[in-house]
Amino acid sequence: MGDKKLQSVQVLLFSVIREQAGIDSTTLQLDPGEAVSAGLLLERLAATYPAIRPMLPLVRIAVNREYVPREHMVQAGDEVALITPVSGG
Amino acid sequence: MTLISNDSAWITIQETPLSLEEVSEFLRVEEAGAVDIFLGTTRRWTEVEEKETDRKTGRPETVLLEYECYKPMALKEMHRFVNEAFSRWPVCRACLLHRIGEVPLREISVIAGVAAPHRADAFAACRYLIDTLKTRAPIWKKEHFVDGDSRWVEGDSAPEHLSSPDTM
Structure with missing residues (x-):
């Protein structure tokens, strides 16, 4: 259980927010057994990458490739993606 | 890279x-009397703010x-839209x-296509596929202009409380 991976959350960024942050992915560490809301996770990320803060109200969050509400609890091992308004097609 | 989930969906x-x-x-x-195909293509002029215009x-x-x-x-979302089209029409x-x-x-960036016995269902299902893709699929486009400038296209905003698959 000392494996760092078991206590971390992978965060993926795309398009405009990826460029603002200057990274396409990062890893956030959780304390053992800790679960945080997706919204709080965004706040933690914005503390490290303040450039993304203005976009956060528009961001939809996906956890493990499904859209979730901000109160969704994120756990270690989850894959979290920041989805700015989409423009495919 | 082609992923065909079954014989009737691509x-x-x-x-x-x-x-x-x-x-x-x-x-x-042979079962279909109506085939509706939507193509999304790259166009030369798009609407942007006056200050950026030629x-x-x-x-x-x-x-x-x-x-x-x-x-x-x-891909997961696109499979969901197609499955939903099959269940609705x-x-x-x-x-x-x-x-x-x-x-x-x-050139073509997207193709949504539906074959159905009759045209009303083919039109409706095809429109559903492209409209849903444009609001839900995590895909983004960046416009590159002739002067070397570029910008991310402002996409469709999220419907509130959007979560899946309950809202589908």
């Missing part, structure tokens, strides 16, 4: 050009669109294909 995201001929071939089956034309010229996606989730076959990377002027 869903893919690829970097290479999309083939209308292959789509037409896939959709024309004074002569009133609009800036786009030279290409560049698409980026969260591929595993985009009498659909014989359906396809939803998206090109990513650079898409030059006039």
Whole structure:
């Protein structure tokens, strides 16, 4: 259980927010057994990458490739993606 | 890279050009009297703010669109849209294909296609596929202009409380 991976959350960024942050992915560490809301996770990320803060109200969050509400609890091992308004097609 | 989930659905995201001929071939089956195909293409002029515009034309010229996606989730969502189309309308076959990377002027970035016994259902299901893709699939486009400038296209905002799959 000392494996760092078991206590971390992978965060993926795309398009405009990826460029603002200057990274396409990062890893956030959780304390053992800790679960945080997706919204709080965004706040933690914005503390490290303040450039993304203005976009956060528009961001939809996906956890493990499904859209979730901000109160969704994120756990270690989850894959979290920041989805700015989409423009495919 | 082509992923065919079963004989009647074809869903893919690829970097290479999309083939209308292959789509037409896939959709024309004996059970279907109506085939509806939507093509999204790169156009030269798009609406942007006045300050960015070319004074002569009133609009800036786009030279290409560049698409980026969260591929595993985009494919998962596209499968969901197609499955939903099958459950809502009498659909014989359906396809939803998206090109990513650079898409030059006039070329096809997306194809939504539906084959159904009658045209009303083919139109409705095809429109559902492209409209839903544009609001839900995690895909983004960046416009590259003739002057070397570029910008991410402001996308569709999220409907509130959007979560899946309950809201579908």
